[in-house]
Amino acid sequence: MSAFWGAGLGYRRSLGSAMAALPPGDASIDFIEVAPENWLHVGGAARRLFDAACERWPLACHGLSLSLGGHDPLDMSLLAEIRAFMARYGCSFFSEHLSYCGHNGRFYDLLPLAxxxxxxxxxxxxxxxxxxxxxxxxxxxxxSYYLHAPHSEMDEVDFLNAVAREADCNIHLDVNNIYVNAVNHGHVAPRAFIDRVDLTRVVYLHIAGHDAENPRLLIDTHGEAVQDDVWDVYAYACARLPSHCPTLLERDFNLPPLPELLDEVARIRSIQQGAKSE
Ligand SMILES: [Fe+2]
Structure with a gap:
């Protein structure tokens, strides 16, 4: 279990100055998250702001390119860098995607597994x-995935549960991804997904906005405010989780001023507190 709690915000370089300007004692953010890959070799002013942010807030690490489902050998040099990065910042939490990033090479994309x-x-x-x-x-x-891999023998929830059980690892649930996949593929409805996922292994959540190309094609852009339907899925999950999970607002593109993001972080906290008091 991660050693932090509450509502967090993905840390981005372009937010660094605004976050550093939050007054001492400000409690609007409980933790921050970064992809270690994006910070391994950054220096200068951006690094100094990031280091100061890590002094202020607990850090969660969310990897992008380990390619856990891939067939290239596991990148042990990247893993060593991640381990050192986590040690440097006293980070106790690491998650990665249930996907792969390429074969005989690496994309900066998350490809679906069969x-x-x-x-x-x-x-x-x-x-x-x-x-x-x-x-x-x-x-x-x-x-989120846009191509359903052929030859699948089970659906996504059973696959996620089976991998977590076999590996004896935790689950990081992204409620926007659940929603986007449900609309795009129609295989598992969002609430059914949450009813069936092994909630005893869920230790961390993501919530994010998506872009609607058309009513039947949603793209997981992290470039919009969180939509109401996704907030509903999040509230449904919070009400059912056996323990309270830190939740991160992902926003990677089309960044609004920090106060708008903090309003969404506050909404996460309010839903968490509502679930706690039920
Ligand atoms: Fe996510």
Missing amino acids: FTTENVRHTAARIRQTQDFLGQRIAIENT
Whole structure:
């Protein structure tokens, strides 16, 4: 279980100055999250602002390119850099995507896995290898996907549960991804997904906005405010989680002024507190 709680905001370079200007004692953000890959080799003023932010808020690490479901050898040099990065900032939480990033090369994209028993075993083995190397449990995140991999033997929820069970790892639930996949593919309705996922393993949540190309094609852009339907899925999940999970607002593009993001972070906290008092 991660050693922090509450409502967090993804840290981005362009937000660094505005976040640093929040007055001492400001309690609008409980933690921040970054992809370690984006910060391993950054220096200068951006690094100084990031270091100051890490003095102020607990840090969660969310990897982008380990390719846990891939067939290239696990990138142990990247993993060593991630381990050192986490140690430097006293970070106790790491999650990665249940996907892969390429074969004989690497995309900066998350590609969908076929939901097969073979992929359960293969991916779980690589997660165990990662956990052994980092010396801690990690969490795997359900991703959005736009192409349903052929030859699947189970649906996405059963696959996620099976990998987590086989690897004995935690689950990082992204409620926007659940919603986007439900609209785009129609396989598992959002509330059914939450009813079926192994909530005892869920330790962390993401919420984000998406873009509607048309009513039947949503793109997980992280470039819009969170839509009401996704807030409803989030509230449904919070009401059912056996323990309270830190939740991060993802916003990667089309960034509004910081106060608008903090309004959404406050809405996360309000839903968390509502679920806590039920
Ligand atoms: Fe996410």
